[in-house]
Amino acid sequence: MISLQEYLQSRYSPLTAKRYRFDIANLLCYFPQGKARQATYRELLDYVGVLRKKYANPDTVKCALQSVKKYYQYLQHTHQRKDNPAQAIRLRDKSTKDVQLQDLFSEKELALLLERKERYRDLELRNQVVISLLIYQGLATGEITRLSVNDINFKEGIISIGSSRRNHARKLSLQAAQVMLLHEYITQERPRLLGYAASQPETDTLILTKLGTAETGEGISYLVSTFRHLFPDRRLNPKTIRQSVIANLLKKGKDLRVVQTFAGHKYPSATERYKQSQIEELKAQVNKYHPMG
Numbered sequence: 586m587i588s589l590q591e592y593l594q595s596r597y598s599p600l601t602a603k604r605y606r607f608d609i610a611n612l613l614c615y616f617p618q619g620k621a622r623q624a625t626y627r628e629l630l631d632y633v634g635v636l637r638k639k640y641a642n643p644d645t646v647k648c649a650l651q652s653v654k655k656y657y658q659y660l661q662h663t664h665q666r667k668d669n670p671a672q673a674i675r676l677r678d679k680s681t682k683d684v685q686l687q688d689l690f691s692e693k694e695l696a697l698l699l700e701r702k703e704r705y706r707d708l709e710l711r712n713q714v715v716i717s718l719l720i721y722q723g724l725a726t727g728e729i730t731r732l733s734v735n736d737i738n739f740k741e742g743i744i745s746i747g748s749s750r751r752n753h754a755r756k757l758s759l760q761a762a763q764v765m766l767l768h769e770y771i772t773q774e775r776p777r778l779l780g781y782a783a784s785q786p787e788t789d790t791l792i793l794t795k796l797g798t799a800e801t802g803e804g805i806s807y808l809v810s811t812f813r814h815l816f817p818d819r820r821l822n823p824k825t826i827r828q829s830v831i832a833n834l835l836k837k838g839k840d841l842r843v844v845q846t847f848a849g850h851k852y853p854s855a856t857e858r859y860k861q862s863q864i865e866e867l868k869a870q871v872n873k874y875h876p877m878g
Contacts, residue, residue, distance in 0.1 A: 592659045600813050607817050608652030622660060626670045629653065633674065645820065647676050690816070690829040695720040698812055698826075707777065708795055710770040712808055715792060717766060719809070719823060722746075722757045723830030723848060726802045726823045732791040734775075737767055752849030832859040 587595075589609070593602035613621050615632055624632075632653070636646045653671045660666035698716045703709040718724045718732075728746050736745040742764055748754035759767070775793060782797030790799035805823060813821045827848075834844045835856075845856040 586663050589656070589659050592662060593655065600810055603814065603817055604648070605652045605655050608649045609656045611649070612653055612656060621656075622665065624670060626673065629671050629674060633676070643676065650674060650676060689825065689832050690819070690821075692833050694816070695826065695829060697815060698809075701812070705795060707774070710766065710774040711778070711792060713766055714763075714770050715805055715808060717760070717763050718744075719826045720830060721760050721763060723827045725752070725827055726805050728752070728849075729792060729805060730790070730800050730802050733789045734771055734791050735789060736791065737771070739764060739768060746849060748849075751851070753846075753851055755846060755849050757847065828859065831856070835859055 590602075590606065593605050596602075597605065612632065613619075615621070615635065616624060616628075633646065633650060636649050640646050640649070650671065654669065654674075657666065657669040657671050661669055698720060699713065701712070701716070703712055715729060718729050722744065724746065727749060731747055731749075732744070736747075737759075738745070742759045742761075743756045744759055746752075746755050746757065771791075775791075778793045778795065778797045779787060780797065781795070782793075785798065788799050792800040792805075794800055794804055809821060809823055809826065815821070819825070831844060831848050834847065835841070839847075841853060841856055841860075844859075845853055848856060850856045
């Protein structure tokens with residue numbers, strides 16, 4: 586009989602299958618002595634209640650429930666169960682704008698993202714540039730895709746970020762290592778990438794795809810997703826990286842207005858959402874290391 590792991594790996598990407606296995610493992614731990622296999626609709630509703638207490642973000646609960654449904658689909662596929670008791674469960678929780686502390690990353694953890702061994706040599710510098718803009722300047726995906734080569738001021742060591750519907754324009758300092766990295770990318774790797782798109786008009790967009798076209802954001806999301814194996818119990822994406830950078834600045838005691846300017850927030854209230862009290866931080870750590878506690 587096909588195993589659960591084989592079933593998931595045959596249908597989903599490695600990262601998605603790993604996320605499903607993690608959530609399913611929590612489900613199996615919740616029910617004593619293998620009782621999850623015979624769980625009823627009512628018992629699974631109780632489990633959803635546990636998930637709601639564990640995760641403040643409704644989207645996280647929905648993802649966990651999706652994993653539960655995959656587990657019972659597997660049982661049906663292997664003829665261990667005729668029905669799927671989770672299939673009819675629908676969540677109507679509204680998404681929250683609150684910052685989920687358990688999803689945030691320390692500066693040391695974010696630095697691990699720069700240690701990647703690049704599979705595509707033509708994108709090695711580009712990917713390092715993207716990751717550096719995420720973990721040092723805390724830029725949003727849209728801000729990165731809108732950058733042009735002219736936004737980099739090597740003489741002053743700053744980068745200009747344009748305004749958007751959500752954020753103010755601002756100028757941010759570059760790390761010393763970033764200056765060298767950006768210079769090498771712009772003078773060596775970027776021209777090579779442009780050569781792959783010879784039939785299209787040349788663009789001044791800073792970040793290019795492997796085809797030499799302007800990055801739209803999908804490549805950035807995919808790049809970050811390749812690091813999720815480092816943190817299988819948390820949501821790693823460009824948004825949580827940006828949230829982590831902002832929260833870490835406040836945690837170090839940076840003035841709220843300084844952090845607001847850094848992040849480009851139009852209103853102080855947007856920055857205040859990232860403040861963590863000692864009690865909130867402790868609760869986040871408990872959720873991180875004792876997920877079913």
